[in-house]
Amino acid sequence: MSHGSQASVPWSKSSVSPPSVASRSSGSLAPAGAEAVAAIKRNTAPAKRTPFAHRPSPVPTIPASFRTRSLKGYFTNIRHSVRRTRPRTVRNVSVGAAIPCGEQERTGVARDRRPGQRKAKRGGAARARAPELAPRAPQAxxxxxxxxxxxxxxxxxxxxxxxxxxxxxxxxxxxxxxxxxxxxxxxxxxxxxxxxxxxxxxxxxxxxxxxxxxxxxxxxxxxxxxxxxxxxxxxxxxxxxxxxxxxxxxxxxxxxxxxxxxxxxxxxxxxxxxxxxxxxxxxxxxxxxxxxxPAFGVLILCLLALSGAASFATHTLVAGHMSHAQRLEGEANEFGLAVSRNAETVRVMGMLPFLTERWYGLHSGALGWRAAAQTRAGRIGLVPRMVQNGQMILVYGLGGFLFLENLIHIGVLFVVLLMMMRAQGPLQHIVTNWNSFQSFWLAxxxxxxxxxxxxAAPRHIELPPPRGALVVTRLVGGPPEIEKPIVNDVSFTLQPGRILGVVGPSGAGKSCLSRLLVGIWRARRGTVVFGEQDLTHWNPDDLGRHIGYVPQDVEFLPGTVAENIARFDPQASSEKILEAVDMAGIHDILRGLPNGYSTRLGPGGHTLSGGQRQRLALARAVYGMPRLLVLDEPNSNLDAGAEQLLGRSIQAMRDAGSAVIVVSHRISLLAFCDDILVLNEGTVQAIGGREQIFNRLPRLKAAPAAPPILDLAADIGGSRAA
Ligand SMILES: Nc1ncnc2c1ncn2[C@@H]1O[C@H](COP(=O)(O)OP(=O)(O)OP(=O)(O)O)[C@@H](O)[C@H]1O
Structure with missing residues (x-):
C-alpha cells in the first residue's frame, strides 16, 4: 500500500475522506475545505467579518475621560503629566520586548506586527548579513x-x-x-x-x-x-x-x-x-x-511614640511567625491545586484520605503559626491598646487639671480632641497597615x-521570512533550571523540503532537542541557524509565525476551536484557518464537535480525546504554513488511520517547502521521513538518509515501509463491507 492512499478507519466516528493535500500545492482548497468556506460565508454577516474572529463581549471599557480632560484644571495636570511621560516610559520599559501594546514606537525596534502588515524587504543584504544587535546597557x-x-x-x-x-x-x-x-x-x-x-x-x-x-x-x-x-x-x-x-x-x-x-x-x-x-x-x-x-503637645507626642514603638515591636517580633505561615499557606495551596488537577486519578486509586491528611498538615501548620503570631501581637499591643482606649480620659483629665489651673478655656477640649484624632489618624493608619507598606515595597x-x-532584552531588527536550511552546529543545551546540559554537541543540516525523523530511547533528549530547535530554550553553546539567521537574532513573535510546534503534552487555551487553530490571531481569515484544517486533515473531528469551529475548548469547554488533541494541535502548528515544523511525538495517541493522515500532512508540508522534524517512538512514522537522526544520551548516534539508517540499524530496518495495522484496518473494513 502506498503512503498516498487514503486511510479508511472503520471504527472512526465519521468516514470522511481525508482532504486532498495534493490540491494544496496548487493553491486551491480541497473540496471539503471549499464546502466549509462556502458554508461559513453563507452564514456570515457582514461579509468582511471572519466567523472565527473573537467577538468581544460588551464589557465596560476604560472611559475616555480617564485619559482626557474631565475635571478641568486639576485633571489637566494629570493628563499632561501622563502624556509627557509616555515617550520616556515607552523607551524605558518596552523597547525590544515586543510588547503587544499595539503602539508602534519609532525606535527602530521590531514590534508586534499584525498579519498582513508588510515586513522589511525580503532577501538581499538583510538576509545575507547577520542582523545588527544593539544590546542595552546591562541593568542587573x-x-x-x-x-x-x-x-x-x-x-x-x-x-x-x-x-x-x-x-x-x-x-x-x-x-x-x-x-x-x-x-x-x-x-x-x-x-x-x-x-x-x-x-x-x-x-x-x-x-x-x-x-x-x-x-x-x-x-x-x-x-x-x-x-x-x-x-x-x-x-x-x-x-x-x-x-x-x-x-x-x-x-x-x-x-x-x-x-x-x-x-x-x-x-x-x-x-x-x-x-x-x-x-x-x-x-x-x-x-x-x-x-x-505644651502639656497637650507632650501628651500627643507620648501617645504617638507609644503606638509607633508597639507597632514596630509587633512587626519585628511576629515577622518570623508570619513568614512561616505564608510559606506553609503557599505550599498548602499548591498541593491543593495539584490534587484538584489530578482529582480523577486520586479518587480512583483511593489516595484522597492520605492526600487530605498531607494537605491538612500543611494547612494546620500555617494556622498554628498565624495563631502564634496573633497571640504574640496581642500581648505586645495590650498596653498601647489600653492607652488608646483611655486617651479621651487622659485628654479630659489633663484638660480639667489645666482648666482648674486657669491655663485653658474648657471649650478648647473639643479642639484638642479633634486635633488629636487628626494628628494620630494617618500615622495610626500607617502603623496598623504596615503589612500593606511592606507588600507594596516587595511588589x-x-x-x-x-x-x-x-x-535588558536584546533589541531585534525586522528580518525577512526565513529561506534556507536549518543549520544546527555543535548544539549544547537543556532546561535552564538544571546545570548539566541534556543535549550535547548535536550538529546537522536540514534543507527546506525535507523531513527529518528523530528517534532514540526514552530520556535520550529528543524533547529537549525539539525545545532548543524552536527557541524555547537558548543554546548554551553552539548555534541554531534558521533561514541564515541565528535563532537568537529573531524577535520571538516574528519567529513564531514561521514555526509550527506540537509539544508532547498538548494544551489548548480557553477559546473556540477556530481561535485556537488561528493562534488567537484576531485578523485570521477563514481561508487560512480552513487551509490549516485541510492540511492537518481534521474535518472529521470538526464535524463531530457540538458547535464545529465555534466549540469552546479549555477549562469548562469541550473535552477532546488525546488523539483529537494531537490532530488539532497539528492544525494549529501548520496554520500560516510555517517554514519549520517541529512535532514532538505527534502520533503517540493516534490510531493507524490518523497516523497515515499525519504522515500525509507532513509530506504535504514538505512539498510546500517547509523543513519538518518529527520526534517519534513509533517506527511506522519513520516511513514518511527522508532523513533519520538517532539520538542517545543527548548525542547523535547516527544520521543520514532513511534507507542508509535502516541499513545500519537492524531494528529500524525491520520496520516495514507502511504500517501493517493499516492493512489490517483495511481488511476489517473490506470484510465488513462484504
Ligand atoms: N524541564 C526539565 N527539567 C529538568 N530535567 C528535564 C526537563 N526536561 C527534561 N529533563 C530531563 O532531560 C532528559 C531528557 O528528557 P527528554 O524529555 O528530552 O527525553 P525524550 O528523549 O524526549 O524522552 P521520551 O521519549 O520519553 O519523551 C530526562 O532525563 C529528563 O529528566
Missing amino acids: GPMRSLGTSPLLAIFRGFTYGYVALFAFGFFLPFLYMAMSFVPMGIMDRVGTSRSGSTLVTLILIAAVVTVTLTLIEVVRAQVLERMGTVIDEKLTRICFDAFNREKRGAGGSPAQALADLQTVRRFLCGPSLSAIVDAFWSPLFVCVMFAIS TKRLDALLRSVE
Whole structure:
C-alpha cells in the first residue's frame, strides 16, 4: 500500500475522506475545505467579518475621560503629566520586548506586527548579513539605582497628580481645624450670650466647611482612582507579556506579576497614599496642640511614640511567625491545586484520605503559626491598646487639671480632641497597615526587576521570512533550571523540503532537542541557524509565525476551536484557518464537535480525546504554513488511520517547502521521513538518509515501509463491507 492512499478507519466516528493535500500545492482548497468556506460565508454577516474572529463581549471599557480632560484644571495636570511621560516610559520599559501594546514606537525596534502588515524587504543584504544587535546597557539587580528604575519612570509621570494630592492635603487640615472650632464657639459664645443668630452663623459655617471637606475628599478619591487606572493600563500588558516570555531572573509567575501590579495600584491609589499625604500635615496639628498648651503637645507626642514603638515591636517580633505561615499557606495551596488537577486519578486509586491528611498538615501548620503570631501581637499591643482606649480620659483629665489651673478655656477640649484624632489618624493608619507598606515595597521591587529584565532584552531588527536550511552546529543545551546540559554537541543540516525523523530511547533528549530547535530554550553553546539567521537574532513573535510546534503534552487555551487553530490571531481569515484544517486533515473531528469551529475548548469547554488533541494541535502548528515544523511525538495517541493522515500532512508540508522534524517512538512514522537522526544520551548516534539508517540499524530496518495495522484496518473494513 502506498503512503498516498487514503486511510479508511472503520471504527472512526465519521468516514470522511481525508482532504486532498495534493490540491494544496496548487493553491486551491480541497473540496471539503471549499464546502466549509462556502458554508461559513453563507452564514456570515457582514461579509468582511471572519466567523472565527473573537467577538468581544460588551464589557465596560476604560472611559475616555480617564485619559482626557474631565475635571478641568486639576485633571489637566494629570493628563499632561501622563502624556509627557509616555515617550520616556515607552523607551524605558518596552523597547525590544515586543510588547503587544499595539503602539508602534519609532525606535527602530521590531514590534508586534499584525498579519498582513508588510515586513522589511525580503532577501538581499538583510538576509545575507547577520542582523545588527544593539544590546542595552546591562541593568542587573532590582532597584539597584532608583534614578534608572523603569517603574519610577512611570510613577514620575504622575508627579503633578501627586503634587495636587499634596495640595489637597494642605487645605484639609485647615478645614478640619475650622470644624473643630465650631463646637467650641457654640459652647463659648452661644452658651454665654444665648444668641440665636450666633448659633445660626456657626451652623452655617460648619455646613460650608462640611460640604467643602466632603467635595475635596470625593475629588481626591476620584483622582486617585483614575491615576490607578492609568497606571494599570500602562503596566498590565507589559507585565503579562514579560512574564510569559523568558523568566529572566525575575522569578514568580504571571499571576504573581499581575498580583504585584494590583498591590502597587491599590497602594498608590488607595487610603495608604492618602494617609502618607495626610501624615505630612500631622506635625501641624501637633504644633496647634503645643500652642494650646505644651502639656497637650507632650501628651500627643507620648501617645504617638507609644503606638509607633508597639507597632514596630509587633512587626519585628511576629515577622518570623508570619513568614512561616505564608510559606506553609503557599505550599498548602499548591498541593491543593495539584490534587484538584489530578482529582480523577486520586479518587480512583483511593489516595484522597492520605492526600487530605498531607494537605491538612500543611494547612494546620500555617494556622498554628498565624495563631502564634496573633497571640504574640496581642500581648505586645495590650498596653498601647489600653492607652488608646483611655486617651479621651487622659485628654479630659489633663484638660480639667489645666482648666482648674486657669491655663485653658474648657471649650478648647473639643479642639484638642479633634486635633488629636487628626494628628494620630494617618500615622495610626500607617502603623496598623504596615503589612500593606511592606507588600507594596516587595511588589515594587519585583516589578522593577521584571521591567529591568525587559529592558535588558536584546533589541531585534525586522528580518525577512526565513529561506534556507536549518543549520544546527555543535548544539549544547537543556532546561535552564538544571546545570548539566541534556543535549550535547548535536550538529546537522536540514534543507527546506525535507523531513527529518528523530528517534532514540526514552530520556535520550529528543524533547529537549525539539525545545532548543524552536527557541524555547537558548543554546548554551553552539548555534541554531534558521533561514541564515541565528535563532537568537529573531524577535520571538516574528519567529513564531514561521514555526509550527506540537509539544508532547498538548494544551489548548480557553477559546473556540477556530481561535485556537488561528493562534488567537484576531485578523485570521477563514481561508487560512480552513487551509490549516485541510492540511492537518481534521474535518472529521470538526464535524463531530457540538458547535464545529465555534466549540469552546479549555477549562469548562469541550473535552477532546488525546488523539483529537494531537490532530488539532497539528492544525494549529501548520496554520500560516510555517517554514519549520517541529512535532514532538505527534502520533503517540493516534490510531493507524490518523497516523497515515499525519504522515500525509507532513509530506504535504514538505512539498510546500517547509523543513519538518518529527520526534517519534513509533517506527511506522519513520516511513514518511527522508532523513533519520538517532539520538542517545543527548548525542547523535547516527544520521543520514532513511534507507542508509535502516541499513545500519537492524531494528529500524525491520520496520516495514507502511504500517501493517493499516492493512489490517483495511481488511476489517473490506470484510465488513462484504
Ligand atoms: N524541564 C526539565 N527539567 C529538568 N530535567 C528535564 C526537563 N526536561 C527534561 N529533563 C530531563 O532531560 C532528559 C531528557 O528528557 P527528554 O524529555 O528530552 O527525553 P525524550 O528523549 O524526549 O524522552 P521520551 O521519549 O520519553 O519523551 C530526562 O532525563 C529528563 O529528566
